[in-house]
Structures are given as structure tokens and as C-alpha cells.
Amino acid sequence: MPSSDEAATDPRPATATGAATGTEPGRVLASFGRQYWLRARSRSERLAVTRGKRTDLCVGDEVELRALGAGQAVVESLHARTTLLTRSDAWRTRLIAANVDRAAVVVAGEPPFSEELLMRMLIAIETAGIEAAIVANKMDRPAAREAIAPRTAVYRSLGYPVFEVSALTDPSATRASLGDWLAGRTTVLLGESGMGKSTLVNALVPDAQARTNAISQALGTGRHTTTFSRLFDVPAHTASDARIVDTPGFQTYGLNHLSPSQRLHAMREFVALIGRCRFNDCTHRDEPDCAIRSAAQRGEIDGLRYRLFLQIETGEG
Ligand SMILES: Nc1nc2c(ncn2[C@@H]2O[C@H](COP(=O)(O)OP(=O)(O)O)[C@@H](O)[C@H]2O)c(=O)[nH]1
Ligand SMILES: [Mg+2]
Ligand SMILES: [Zn+2]
Incomplete structure (x- = not known):
């Protein structure tokens, strides 16, 4: 530690x-x-x-x-932390945010979001004891909406709150949609670049840009203006007693700081199946009588999440 x-x-x-x-x-x-x-x-x-x-x-x-x-x-x-969200590669762990209660991952249908990255973030969030939700942005675009609908349905069925918003074209409805969930908490926003995270932050915190500029100025001209995370108070008329942490868009999210068992247990639909494979050291790929692979083959759990999980495990070694 x-x-x-x-x-x-x-x-x-x-x-x-x-x-x-x-x-x-x-x-x-x-x-x-x-x-x-x-x-x-x-x-x-x-x-x-x-x-x-x-x-x-x-x-x-x-x-x-x-x-x-x-x-x-x-x-x-x-002071002691209540939570700590991190990401890592084989060499080092990077701290993302401390003492947050909740995390919202921003996704959109245009450009297509990476579901593997979403899963990596959800695995890290849940293992850190932080409550996760998904913000599906750009709902004003019919094509984006259609592209994303079948996938957000899967996450809703797993119990994740999914907020459908149009941060750019309808910021007031966006504030109304997220207000109750943000109230009384500190929430970190995560997402790939291009999903609308900055637009969402501006909808929730109207003076976000001005506050960021003030920090940049204190640091010295033009430094890091878009590459550092910032904690903002959300105005009380949007959500009472709420804070949000904006983060730079991550293009990768390493899970090397977690054990294979932690990653497996963060797959909500896998939890009831863990321990039911024939082999104790089952990798859930091609072993006979693998409860998880069988459930995916029978369509009892989502096939894409199953395949992406194997891909994540390959990447994490
Ligand atoms: N149609 C539409 N475009 C959006 C919406 N939110 C953001 N965008 C656009 O998506 C692009 C990326 O937004 P930005 O907030 O910079 O994304 P970030 O990289 O995640 O911070 C910009 O061109 C935004 O104008 C939305 O709700 N609807
Ligand atoms: Mg941005
Ligand atoms: Zn198995």
C-alpha cells in the first residue's frame, strides 16, 4: 500500500x-x-x-x-480512502480517482463504442466497490440509437442503470435524467473520446470550462488543459450534494492489478456459474463441461460478452 x-x-x-x-x-x-x-x-x-x-x-x-x-x-x-479506482499495465498502476461512490461510463452508437473497453471499465469499477451505470449518449441520432439499443438492453438486463441522453441537443433533459442518480454522491465519468463526455460535463456543470481554465492558469499557461482529471461540484438545482470527476478519454484500460478470479467475479452473469465447471482450473475456453461456455452456447448468457471476456483474459495473460 x-x-x-x-x-x-x-x-x-x-x-x-x-x-x-x-x-x-x-x-x-x-x-x-x-x-x-x-x-x-x-x-x-x-x-x-x-x-x-x-x-x-x-x-x-x-x-x-x-x-x-x-x-x-x-x-x-x-487520509484513508473509501474507494480507489485504478487501471494498470504490466509495469505500473495508475490512479484514476479516490473516494468516489459511483462511476458512469459514457458510450454512444456513433462512432461505435468499444464494448471490450466498456467491460474492462465495469470490471475495474465493480471490483473497486464502486456502483456503475452506463450513460448512452447521442440518442438524438436515429442511427446511433439503433446501433446501441441491442447492447444497452443486455446491460440493463444485468442490472446496470442505463441512462439514455442527448447531452448536446437536450442538456436540460440530460440533467433531469441523471440528477437523482448523481444526488448525494461523488461520481466519476469514464469513456472513450468521441462519446460526448465533455459535452455531458458541460451540460451538468455549466462553469466547467471556466474552472478548468482557472486551474490551467494557476499551473502555468496552457498546460495539460485536456489531459487531467478534475472534480467539480454539480449545481444544486441539477443534483443536490453531488460532485463529478471528469477524466480524460481512455483508449485502453488495463486490468493487471486484478486477479483472474476478481475479473471473473465482476462478470455478473458468470457469478452463479462459477464452480460448476468440471475442472477447478477451467479457463472457460474449450475444456469439456465448462458451465460458462455451455451457458453461452445455449444463449443463457450473452455470447458477445462471453467472447470479449476471453479476449480480455488473453490480453491480461
Ligand atoms: N448528435 C449528438 N452529438 C453529440 C452529442 N454529445 C456530443 N456530441 C458530439 O460528439 C462529438 C464528441 O463530443 P465530446 O464531448 O468532445 O466527446 P468526448 O471526447 O467524449 O469528450 C462532438 O462533435 C460533439 O458535438 C449528442 O448528444 N448528440
Ligand atoms: Mg472530451
Ligand atoms: Zn469453465
Whole structure:
């Protein structure tokens, strides 16, 4: 656990705050390398650096910060996280967002979305103990709508909330559709580029662009304007007590940080079949009496998800 090192060597109790120590709680609203944009409990926002070159903080993290004046601060310690969403390859794990309750994956029929990427994201989200939903965007386009309908039906039948919206052409209906689900939570938005994630963020958070510009300015001209994740408050008239985290569009989503068993258990329709194969070490490809393959062949579980799962397992080795 990378985050525990510093806390363990910190003599102050984790709950120490205020005048005695000169620190106050804050939240990471955006992160870029070793620099963080924080909001203190006093609601002032400032740029912060970490001690000891630590880079293991991410958007959503709760920290203790010490103001240094001139809009600067130093992060003294990291509070325990309720959740942590990550992605990984064979070499490293990247932090996406901390302390989020929910995740919405934005998909659309035009351009066609990658269902393998959607599955990878859902597997990571659910294994992290985060509630998932799917936002099907561009419903104003009949062709996009038709292309996506059979697939969203599968996810609805698996129990995922599916919100059908047109973020560009009907932002007010989009806000009405998502408002209740967002209320009282912190939600991270994920999706491939081109699906309409920025359009959706702008529909939910009208000052998102202005706030992003302010952060870019604090960092120095034009840096990273579209490549960092940001946490925004959703206006109360759209959803009360709601926050969303916008993320850059991912073209890949590695699951190397999960075990094969974790990936298998995140396939909702597989769960009732696990342990029913003839062989304990069944890979669910071509072994005789594989309960999962048989269910796919009989049409009891979705064939495409079954095939894409095998493809994901091949990729993850
Ligand atoms: N027809 C239609 N186009 C949309 C909608 N939402 C976004 N788009 C368009 O899709 C393209 C990609 O949108 P953008 O928000 O930049 O996607 P991102 O890469 O996921 O952030 C842009 O040309 C948008 O105008 C929608 O609801 N309907
Ligand atoms: Mg975008
Ligand atoms: Zn099997």
C-alpha cells in the first residue's frame, strides 16, 4: 500500500487538525504529476506540492494541507480512502480517482463504442466497490440509437442503470435524467473520446470550462488543459450534494492489478456459474463441461460478452 508509508512515519495523530499543527483538511480537485489543485475546508483553492516527492495522490483524495501563503500549500498527509479506482499495465498502476461512490461510463452508437473497453471499465469499477451505470449518449441520432439499443438492453438486463441522453441537443433533459442518480454522491465519468463526455460535463456543470481554465492558469499557461482529471461540484438545482470527476478519454484500460478470479467475479452473469465447471482450473475456453461456455452456447448468457471476456483474459495473460 503506497499511501501508508508516510502516515506510518508521521508522529502526529491522523486526526490532528487546526491551530495546534497548522494544518487543515482539504480535497484534491485535480492532479498533474507532483502538483495538486486543492480545496481547503475553508473553501479556498490553491496549488499544492507533496513532501518527499510522493506522487501517489489523485483527484478525490482527502488530505491534510499546510498553507504556505501566496496561494500555495504543501500536502502533509493523506487520509484513508473509501474507494480507489485504478487501471494498470504490466509495469505500473495508475490512479484514476479516490473516494468516489459511483462511476458512469459514457458510450454512444456513433462512432461505435468499444464494448471490450466498456467491460474492462465495469470490471475495474465493480471490483473497486464502486456502483456503475452506463450513460448512452447521442440518442438524438436515429442511427446511433439503433446501433446501441441491442447492447444497452443486455446491460440493463444485468442490472446496470442505463441512462439514455442527448447531452448536446437536450442538456436540460440530460440533467433531469441523471440528477437523482448523481444526488448525494461523488461520481466519476469514464469513456472513450468521441462519446460526448465533455459535452455531458458541460451540460451538468455549466462553469466547467471556466474552472478548468482557472486551474490551467494557476499551473502555468496552457498546460495539460485536456489531459487531467478534475472534480467539480454539480449545481444544486441539477443534483443536490453531488460532485463529478471528469477524466480524460481512455483508449485502453488495463486490468493487471486484478486477479483472474476478481475479473471473473465482476462478470455478473458468470457469478452463479462459477464452480460448476468440471475442472477447478477451467479457463472457460474449450475444456469439456465448462458451465460458462455451455451457458453461452445455449444463449443463457450473452455470447458477445462471453467472447470479449476471453479476449480480455488473453490480453491480461
Ligand atoms: N448528435 C449528438 N452529438 C453529440 C452529442 N454529445 C456530443 N456530441 C458530439 O460528439 C462529438 C464528441 O463530443 P465530446 O464531448 O468532445 O466527446 P468526448 O471526447 O467524449 O469528450 C462532438 O462533435 C460533439 O458535438 C449528442 O448528444 N448528440
Ligand atoms: Mg472530451
Ligand atoms: Zn469453465
